[in-house]
Amino acid sequence: MKHLRKIQLMHHLFGKREDHKCGQCSNFREYRYENIYRKCKVYGCTSSEASDWAKSWQACGMFGESYGGVPVIKNRVNLYEKEAEAPIEGQQSLFCEDKQAAAALKERENDG
Numbered sequence: 001m002k003h004l005r006k007i008q009l010m011h012h013l014f015g016k017r018e019d020h021k022c023g024q025c026s027n028f029r030e031y032r033y034e035n036i037y038r039k040c041k042v043y044g045c046t047s048s049e050a051s052d053w054a055k056s057w058q059a060c061g062m063f064g065e066s067y068g069g070v071p072v073i074k075n076r077v078n079l080y081e082k083e084a085e086a087p088i089e090g091q092q093s094l095f096c097e098d099k100q101a102a103a104a105l106k107e108r109e110n111d112g
């Protein structure tokens with residue numbers, strides 16, 4: 001999931017609307033300052049280019065829907081953290097073993 005582009009993550013979470021583009025969506029925002037900044041309200045409207053959006057992207061399942069949840073960009077970090085923490089099925093967690101080894105070493109140092 002780490003390499004999912006922003007719009008791919010939206011498709012992953014909400015599905016895809018083949019019949020529309022983001023530029024037609026009520027959640028699409030365009031802010032005009034010195035430059036034009038385009039954002040998706042559902043993904044999150046931050047001041048960072050990490051939340052920049054494109055009119056031409058294929059719409060997601062939230063097309064035209066109101067959304068009162070946490071912006072996806074805020075949860076994105078949590079999704080990655082959970083994925084990174086969860087060991088792959090059948091994989092041993094080296095982190096836990098390292099912690100156990102460190103505890104055993106410390107115990108030995110204290111005894112000696």
Ligand code: SF4
Nearest residue numbers: 022025040059060062
């Ligand atoms: S809610 Fe979906 S369709 Fe609407 S702008 Fe955001 S990504 Fe595009």
